[in-house]
Amino acid sequence: MATTQSVTRYLSPSQVDLDKIASLCKRRGFIFQSSEIYGGLNSVWDYGPLGVELKNNVKRAWWRAMVQERDDVVGLDAAILMHPQVWHASGHVAGFADPLIDCKVCKQRFRADHLWAAFVNGVKDKDGAPVLVTGEGSTPEEAAAEMAPRAKKLLKASLTEIKPVLVKDLADRDRVPCPACGAVGSLTEPRMFNLMFKTFLGPVEDESAVIYMRPETAQGIFANFDNVLTSSRMRLPFGIAQTGKAFRNEITTGHLTFRSREFEQMELEYFVRPEEGERWLQYWLEQRRGWYLKLGLRPDSLRLRQHEKEELAHYAKDCYDVEFTFPWGWAELEGIANRGDFDLTQHARSSGKKLAYFDPSTGSGEKGEHIVPYVIEPSGGVDRATLAFLIDAYDEEPPPAGTEEARVVLRLHPALAPVKVAVLPLSRKEPLVNMARDIARELRAPSAGSGWAVAYDDAQSIGRRYRRQDEQGTPYCVTVDFQSLEDKAVTIRERDTMSQVRVPVAELAAALRERLGL
């Protein structure tokens, strides 16, 4: 849509007031809180009539770019419920359930398996009780290194004398100081935080029937790796794509739909030869960045950020985040990771099935070789992308005179806009209404534009209706006036510039197709 590219923007995403987005979303029917009539359900959200169109458009654009416009990616729709062993093999049962310890004084939170303490030889406090030092670390050595300076302050103790013990294993935590604020006896008992939702398979609530609701869609892809390989005869490199719901009992939720407990993912697992992993990671970084830009996000709103070594998940060899400048700061839209062969290896081990790609053309022998591919994973949040598109598109145009209200407009890309065209009779007189309804019907027909959502609105003044459409991001309004009855021509009014052009009704569909670029 060439006409909108030079449009003046008044707000950048970081200047947008999230409360105004939330208010608009509710007022116009994009996003509602779940179970609102019962007081709401914590961090669960519903998409209203406009929201479901927008979200479906996001998913459709992703599916087109990732699956339908490529010959090396196929789709999948795996079930939410899977064999519990999947989540043991993937590391989620171990990794997603952490005992955590809080400091009641400074409110810091620590992973119980990363929080260590050690007695400092011979040092006693005023009451004659032994004194402890604390430190964080994934290993006792790391913790000891952190404790050393603290211990030295108390005594000329050398490193070899520090023997860290996990705080959670200590009989009494009363004398353990908080490693952050130093307050003694402020640490809570370790409490289990399990991020996976549990339920029961079958009507009997027996412990042996416990299964999980998937915390990510990726494992459905890995579990079906061999099925897809043998049924679709894909050759390396190739990918399997899937969108779908995932569930996590997040400790901290919030920022509207940004972090919720039920959310939707769009994930690609792209299988490559191990030695080509880094090259394909770079390739997908550019592809995914380009996708967001093509759908209208401003380049300034996006950045790629490489994970620090310490930041990497247990499975990742390398990882980048696609980040968006949300009103509260930069935050992740999508993670793009090189997962190595972790997942296929784990599932092969756990299931006893061979999960490998057989390449007859390579290998030292004549029979070819089995390769366990590396996997590059662009894993995006549908709800996050939808929210980012909303925020990036949101604009408030100051009124020229200064007396009217600001014009609120969602400058959504036409491919994402919930409604593509609104047909508006200038007045509610019957001949105008009839003509406008006919035009709307014609524009909805497949021959006009495939799958266009077309709105018809004749309530209240024309200016009010334009603003209403602006606020929900409708790119074009078609206005039928009294002259239209005679000259069979209508006005196309553009959302971003408010400019108008008159076209014959016979050429309307073609004119809109060209402008929408769909």
Next chain:
RNA sequence: GCGGGAGUAGCUCAGUGGUAGAGCUCCUGCCUUCCAAGCAGGAAGUCGCGAGUUCGAAUCUCGUCUCCCGCUCCA
């Protein structure tokens, strides 16, 4: 989960013990020409929910739910 702030009409908010309000939105009608216009009429609130105190609670007390802001994590 912990700390702070907040829940009154669809939205933004006023109302501090005595009959639930305003602006905008929304709906109906009038208006022959275009950007939240005008006129007339109308709809809409278990004051988040539940107890308690009181002759009487939107208002005071307690509990609870939800949202927003911080803290560790993730798509």
